[in-house]
Amino acid sequence: MNEQASLAPVVPQLIGTNLRTRDFRTGSVFFEYYKPKLEYAWDTGKAIGKFLAEMKKGRVAATHCSKCKRTLVPPRIFCEKCFRDIDKWVTLKDTGVIETFSVSFVTWDVKRLEKPQIPAVIAIDGATPGYGFLHLINTKDWKALRVGQRVKAVWKPAHQRKGSITDIKYFEVIE
Amino acid sequence: MKPYRKVAIVGAGITKFIHKAKETPKELAWAAAKMTLESCNMKLSDVDAVVHGTAPDAFDGVHMKGEYLAEASGGWNKPYLRCYVGGGTGVFAPAQAWLHIASGAFDTCLAVCEEKMSNCQPHPQGAFLTIFDNFLERPLKPNLLWIFSLEMNRYMSTYGLKIEDIAPVSVKNKNNALDHPSAQAAEPVTLQDVLNSEIMAWPVHRLMVSPTSDGAAAVLLASEEKARQITDKPVWIEGVGWNLDTAYWTNRDLCYPQYVEKAVRMAYEMADIKEPKKEIHIAEPYDPFAYKELHHMEGLLLCDKGKAPEDLALGRFDRQKGSLPACPSGGLLGVGNPIAAAGMMKVCELFWQLRGEAGKRQVPGQPKKAVAQAWGDLMQVGTVLVCGVN
Numbered sequence: 001m002n003e004q005a006s007l008a009p010v011v012p013q014l015i016g017t018n019l020r021t022r023d024f025r026t027g028s029v030f031f032e033y034y035k036p037k038l039e040y041a042w043d044t045g046k047a048i049g050k051f052l053a054e055m056k057k058g059r060v061a062a063t064h065c066s067k068c069k070r071t072l073v074p075p076r077i078f079c080e081k082c083f084r085d086i087d088k089w090v091t092l093k094d095t096g097v098i099e100t101f102s103v104s105f106v107t108w109d110v111k112r113l114e115k116p117q118i119p120a121v122i123a124i125d126g127a128t129p130g131y132g133f134l135h136l137i138n139t140k141d142w143k144a145l146r147v148g149q150r151v152k153a154v155w156k157p158a159h160q161r162k163g164s165i166t167d168i169k170y171f172e173v174i175e
Numbered sequence: 176m177k178p179y180r181k182v183a184i185v186g187a188g189i190t191k192f193i194h195k196a197k198e199t200p201k202e203l204a205w206a207a208a209k210m211t212l213e214s215c216n217m218k219l220s221d222v223d224a225v226v227h228g229t230a231p232d233a234f235d236g237v238h239m240k241g242e243y244l245a246e247a248s249g250g251w252n253k254p255y256l257r258c259y260v261g262g263g264t265g266v267f268a269p270a271q272a273w274l275h276i277a278s279g280a281f282d283t284c285l286a287v288c289e290e291k292m293s294n295c296q297p298h299p300q301g302a303f304l305t306i307f308d309n310f311l312e313r314p315l316k317p318n319l320l321w322i323f324s325l326e327m328n329r330y331m332s333t334y335g336l337k338i339e340d341i342a343p344v345s346v347k348n349k350n351n352a353l354d355h356p357s358a359q360a361a362e363p364v365t366l367q368d369v370l371n372s373e374i375m376a377w378p379v380h381r382l383m384v385s386p387t388s389d390g391a392a393a394v395l396l397a398s399e400e401k402a403r404q405i406t407d408k409p410v411w412i413e414g415v416g417w418n419l420d421t422a423y424w425t426n427r428d429l430c431y432p433q434y435v436e437k438a439v440r441m442a443y444e445m446a447d448i449k450e451p452k453k454e455i456h457i458a459e460p461y462d463p464f465a466y467k468e469l470h471h472m473e474g475l476l477l478c479d480k481g482k483a484p485e486d487l488a489l490g491r492f493d494r495q496k497g498s499l500p501a502c503p504s505g506g507l508l509g510v511g512n513p514i515a516a517a518g519m520m521k522v523c524e525l526f527w528q529l530r531g532e533a534g535k536r537q538v539p540g541q542p543k544k545a546v547a548q549a550w551g552d553l554m555q556v557g558t559v560l561v562c563g564v565n
Contacts, residue, residue, distance in 0.1 A: 014189065014190055014191045014206075014210075014356050014357055015190045015191065015198065015202075015203075015206035015210075016190045016191025016192070016193050016196055016198065016203070016206075016357075016389075016390065017193075017196060017197035017198060018191075018193045018194065018195060018196070018197070019195045019196065019197050020195070021195065029197070033296075034236055036236065040309075042309055042310070044310055048310045048311065051311075052310070072426075074308075074311055074423065074425070076423075080421065080423075099329065099425075099428075099429075100325045100326070100328045100329035100332065100429060101325065101328060102320075102321055102324035102325050102328055102376045102377060102378075102379075103324075103374075103376065103377035104318065104320060104321060104324065104375075104376040104377075105373075105374055105375060105376065105377070106318070106320065106375050106376065107318060108298070108300045108301060108303075108304055108318035108319070109297050109298040109300060109301065110298055110300070110375075116377075117316075119315070119317065119321045119325065120325075121325060121329075121425045121429075128426075130426065130427075130428055131425070131426045132425050132426075133311055133425045134311070134312050134315060134317070134321075134425055135315065136315060142377075146332075147328065147329065147332035148332075164314055165310065165311045165312075165314050165315065166314050166315070
């Protein structure tokens with residue numbers, strides 16, 4: 001079909017030669033292969049460091065700017081709107097509302113998953129309306145999930161928590 | 176922003192968009208740059224400066240990709256700028272080239288965009304995983320499809336839309352692309368084909384996703400005085416705009432791309448466009464996923480909020496009979512998605528359409544004004560170009 005299409009009055013034959021994956025397998029093209037070995041260790045910083053320390057205690061923490069009155073989660077130590085330091089830390093509830101969700105049947109390298117993952121953006125109760133974070137939903141019937149449903153965090157037992165977003169196992173619908 | 180002087184596109188070039196190119200990134204960039212210069216009988220010595228757009232270094236496993244691609248893009252021994260705003264790069268690059276000339280600094284500027292995603296093994300999505308927050312998101316093992324499917328569901332839920340309302344975008348674009356000589360994913364698909372294709376991440380089905388691609392595209396820009404010497408059919412860049420929203424994407428309502436509206440308002444103001452729905456004749460909104468075309472038509476102020484699917488159903492976006500053809504090129508869904516080159520392909524399309532040189536893809540009725548838009552980073556950047564002919 002490409003041969004039939006015209007792009008007058010520019011050059012008749014566009015450049016671009018298609019290879020097949022098997023050209024690499026069979027060695028019918030020359031190629032080099034490189035697997036980078038890169039490792040990183042990130043300090044979690046002031047805002048997220050405290051957020052994760054609170055997670056370990058089973059609490060959801062946020063920061064508050066008294067100028068624009070926003071309660072920020074994920075927390076930051078500065079208000080990007082007023083461009084000033086935040087004023088205080090507050091503890092939010094571990095409940096909220098599904099802003100949106102998806103049901104993912106593939107991994108990042110497009111392999112099929114037997115049990116789908118259900119990522120969702122959860123707006124957390126007590127934060128500025130609509131503010132929340134990404135997490136996972138656990139449900140027996142994903143077809144019954146709806147945007148706007150109320151959810152609650154299911155925490156790992158205290159001794160298994162290590163100061164990570166995964167200290168919350170997932171959220172579950174509560175109504 | 177007030178331009179110091181007028182700037183025109185005077186030449187364009189493109190490669191085929193393909194799944195796995197034999198050509199290296201340099202060889203692709205060279206092909207697009209060469210075709211662009213030849214299209215307007217210009218030589219590299221006539222080019223004052225070069226802007227290059229290309230997406231993450233991680234796709235190629237080559238650090239400093241801008242430098243790596245400089246010679247092939249004509250940047251050797253010249254003022255050279257590499258720019259990158261994720262998927263928004265393809266329209267950002269010509270906007271930066273425009274700045275080079277509109278500011279009075281240079282008379283001509285070549286803008287080249289290139290991407291070779293197939294280098295990245297086992298799948299180029301691997302290079303995207305690091306866009307997610309390293310503390311709060313990556314431990315959840317996200318993949319790139321998540322953000323699109325989350326955004327699409329928010330859009331559907333806000334306006335009560337069904338997948339069937341959105342899927343016809345794929346049908347239109349993949350069929351439009353049958354007439355594009357660069358096309359990688361052109362297919363005479365039907366609505367049923369799209370709906371029956373497997374679910375990748377609900378509500379996104381396979382045929383509602385653009386492919387990963389290799390390719391390059393370029394344009395040559397010139398000041399008014401130079402442009403009139405080079406061609407008797409200059410395509411004027413009447414407005415440019417770009418805008419970046421917050422990376423705290425879970426603090427935003429994903430149902431509407433506010434940053435696209437802000438970017439396009441900047442461009443419309445410059446172009447003195449007051450009623451975009453009437454004044455714009457062709458749109459090339461960024462369509463890596465089917466819903467994104469509709470989302471962006473609303474952000475570009477070409478449809479009312481939540482009403483783009485209705486306009487689509489009424490045939491407003493059809494290339495032959497529609498009052499506002501959208502993605503006459505075939506878009507990313509049909510032509511392909513070599514990230515930065517895909518946005519530039521849309522700018523090339525405006526150039527050919529407004530000159531009446533788009534062949535079988537030509538929008539009838541001598542279109543005079545058109546808009547191209549790209550989108551990227553963590554669902555947060557809008558880049559826009561408004562073009563026109565007299």
